[in-house]
Amino acid sequence: MLAAHTTISFPRIEDFLGDILDSLTAHDMPVTPSAAGYVAVSPFGTARLVPGPQRLAIEISASSAAELNRVRYAITGLIGFVAKSEDLSIAWVGDEVGPTFPPDLRILTVEEIRPLTPRMRRVILAGEDLTRFDTPDQIHVRLLFQPEGVLTPIWPALDDAGLIVWPRGGQRLESRVYTVRHVDVAEGRLWIDIYDHGLAGPGAAWLRRARPGDLVGAVGPAAHGPKPTPRVLLVGDETGLPGIARILEEAAPATRGQALILVGDAGEVQPLKGPEGVEVRWILRAGPQAVDETPLCEAVRALDWGAGLDGLFVWVGCEFHDFRAIRHFLRDAVKLPVGQIVAFSHWRRGMSEEEIIAVGGQAVRA
Numbered sequence: 001m002l003a004a005h006t007t008i009s010f011p012r013i014e015d016f017l018g019d020i021l022d023s024l025t026a027h028d029m030p031v032t033p034s035a036a037g038y039v040a041v042s043p044f045g046t047a048r049l050v051p052g053p054q055r056l057a058i059e060i061s062a063s064s065a066a067e068l069n070r071v072r073y074a075i076t077g078l079i080g081f082v083a084k085s086e087d088l089s090i091a092w093v094g095d096e097v098g099p100t101f102p103p104d105l106r107i108l109t110v111e112e113i114r115p116l117t118p119r120m121r122r123v124i125l126a127g128e129d130l131t132r133f134d135t136p137d138q139i140h141v142r143l144l145f146q147p148e149g150v151l152t153p154i155w156p157a158l159d160d161a162g163l164i165v166w167p168r169g170g171q172r173l174e175s176r177v178y179t180v181r182h183v184d185v186a187e188g189r190l191w192i193d194i195y196d197h198g199l200a201g202p203g204a205a206w207l208r209r210a211r212p213g214d215l216v217g218a219v220g221p222a223a224h225g226p227k228p229t230p231r232v233l234l235v236g237d238e239t240g241l242p243g244i245a246r247i248l249e250e251a252a253p254a255t256r257g258q259a260l261i262l263v264g265d266a267g268e269v270q271p272l273k274g275p276e277g278v279e280v281r282w283i284l285r286a287g288p289q290a291v292d293e294t295p296l297c298e299a300v301r302a303l304d305w306g307a308g309l310d311g312l313f314v315w316v317g318c319e320f321h322d323f324r325a326i327r328h329f330l331r332d333a334v335k336l337p338v339g340q341i342v343a344f345s346h347w348r349r350g351m352s353e354e355e356i357i358a359v360g361g362q363a364v365r366a
Helices: 013-026 065-082 202-209 242-251 295-301 321-334 353-357
Strands: 002-009 031-033 038-041 046-052 055-062 105-115 121-127 138-145 174-184 191-195 214-225 233-234 258-265 278-284 312-319 340-346
Touching: 002 065, 002 340, 013 031, 013 038, 013 046, 013 055, 013 214, 013 353, 031 321, 046 065, 046 258, 055 065, 055 258, 065 191, 138 191, 138 202, 174 214, 174 242, 174 321, 191 202, 233 242, 233 295, 258 295, 278 295, 321 340
Parallel strands: 233 258, 233 312, 258 278, 312 340
Antiparallel strands: 002 055, 031 038, 038 046, 046 055, 105 121, 105 214, 121 191, 138 174, 138 214, 174 191
């Protein structure tokens, strides 16, 4: 067994600890309280977190070099993002193993690209050992795009500092996070539905040039999926639509509820399979958005909330301002318990993913 540890000087630990624990759980490291603090267990190893006065002590262990660096990277990256404003110094002591290939990275091949609507494309990827992506409670994945003109990409490594080492120059990799729409482990197929928003982001740019035979790296999965409940409310825009479609397909036949989906126009409406008891309502944008909130928020507020909250699960995936407004409404006005809500800010108007990462957790915190 390999091990490492760090003690972080953390003056405002009490302001960030809850978000750190939530982030670990959302990234496939479920956290449970222990006598000394908290224990986070992932498929790759274990982390023990012991908060103290203005500090956070962490011990990690794993059975292999690659797994140790994967746990080290998860802890370093998630704490660094959540508490970006604190400019923390995280220095690991213990076993040094050198750069390692990420154990959750799979190299996939583009097999087919199907148009679903004028702007939505289904990318079917083929690869081996996809079992880890077939997890209904962790449904997001980060794709690493083969650089244009590069036939043999260099993939990233994880180092002893808990950092990811990216290839540079012409081998530089762009990446974006998407929802895993469907997985067929036996056939070695993974579907990603990607919305082309018409802008120049790396995901949309890759989608426009991608061809069968291209290579894609896939890291994950992460982010909470649905909880099995008799009633659901599913809310999202085009970026949340793949998640809503997957949740509907995998829901029990007796499930009841509603799905509210915001799209640009009637051409973006697509057929969805799901329980007969779940009403799917498509909401069309009136035009360019000039205010923070869209008709999606209005639709959520206008629902009949008098039927009670027992057995209700709400899943939200949309733009940041809608996400924040809907989450506050559910918590403050509806009084829906936190354990019955899973909500994501899939994007933020006016900010790229790189700008969000530079700002840290406060850029997407509700």
